[in-house]
């Protein structure tokens with residue numbers, strides 16, 4: 541046993557994810573409780589949640605229906621084997637997801653995270669072409685600055701260099717579309733940026749390069765969240781849909797952030813009026829409370845697998861915890877909470893207020909862009925020369941000290957409050973941020 545583990549509550553053993561471990565452990569930031577819009581810190585302070593945890597607690601924290609459903613389910617049926625056995629709530633949850641999903645997405649595969657949902661979607665896409673007799677379609681197309689979780693498929697199609705460069709050759713046969721972020725032309729756009737629809741035509745170039753018969757799928761986030769809220773130019777996703785359809789390429793939307801009400805519609809697909817062949821979700825599905833993801837696929841994809849002898853497994857993929865009873869109960873209670881409180885569309889009502897509040901920060905020191913869509917917003921800061929990320933990270937630390945949780949990525953501050961946020965809490969978030977921006981180096 542390492543001597544470092546003998547001290548009670550020693551922070552050393554836990555190698556924290558996506559965290560500056562040494563900085564954190566010198567000055568830890570601990571949450572010990574949460575309720576509705578607020579966290580409580582270990583020193584008893586209230587922190588307003590400007591980020592829905594990590595884009596996941598769309599209904600806010602410790603919601604009674606979800607808490608109760610989890611407790612009851614743990615007592616009633618804690619675990620059921622996921623393979624060759626079932627339990628009612630997983631089937632019920634799949635149906636409730638399909639009820640709110642865009643028409644054309646009819647079947648659900650369960651996972652335990654966004655990353656696993658991405659891997660599942662990519663594997664479904666590859667296998668679908670194979671079962672259809674088009675096994676030469678093996679190439680996957682992602683996008684620069686895309687984030688699709690941290691597993692090998694996800695980082696291969698993803699486009700964030702820090703997440704890729706340490707990990708060898710990744711998947712082969714992957715190409716990338718250019719990202720759509722254009723500060724020179726689109727800075728301070730409200731809603732969809734005007735310029736950049738033509739960037740979707742890059743897919744035609746990639747198809748010409750490789751030939752459509754080698755391409756299985758294109759995966760994009762409708763709004764790229766983790767890389768700093770990159771909002772697609774008007775018409776861009778529709779054009780991607782048209783091009784993929786024309787060439788028999790599957791379109792996968794990674795809706796891990798945009799799903800479950802974030803844009804003021806149930807899914808990003810609804811916001812943009814573009815239905816993909818496969819949709820990847822997680823986070824808001826269970827309000828972030830129990831790890832769970834769901835991959836939605838069209839009937840055409842599902843049915844293509846339903847061939848051969850009936851006793852044979854149709855798709856060799858799944859997880860020990862796919863459709864776990866407690867996660868399913870949490871998912872059902874979450875969707876019920878969203879329905880009762882109108883949360884899947886509440887973002888649309890609040891979006892004008894949120895937009896006006898955010899854009900009031902224009903002109904403050906270092907602010908080079910503000911952008912927003914639904915209840916997602918970003919404030920991009922000019923990086924300190926030679927020290928990228930430092931300025932935004934210092935805003936994050938100051939915000940935490942002042943009782944506000946924000947998220948930063950690079951030098952971008954991202955905001956995505958729970959969908960229960962009040963108008964006065966939006967004002968509180970923006971007023972605090974204004975004060976912080978004025979004091980940044």
Ligand SMILES: Cc1ncc(COP(=O)(O)O)c(C=O)c1O
Pocket residue numbers: 652653654655656658687688689690761765766794795796797822823
């Ligand atoms: C678009 C997108 N895909 C995938 C993921 C990965 O999800 P997880 O961290 O649950 O694996 C995220 C996480 O933020 C995400 O934003």
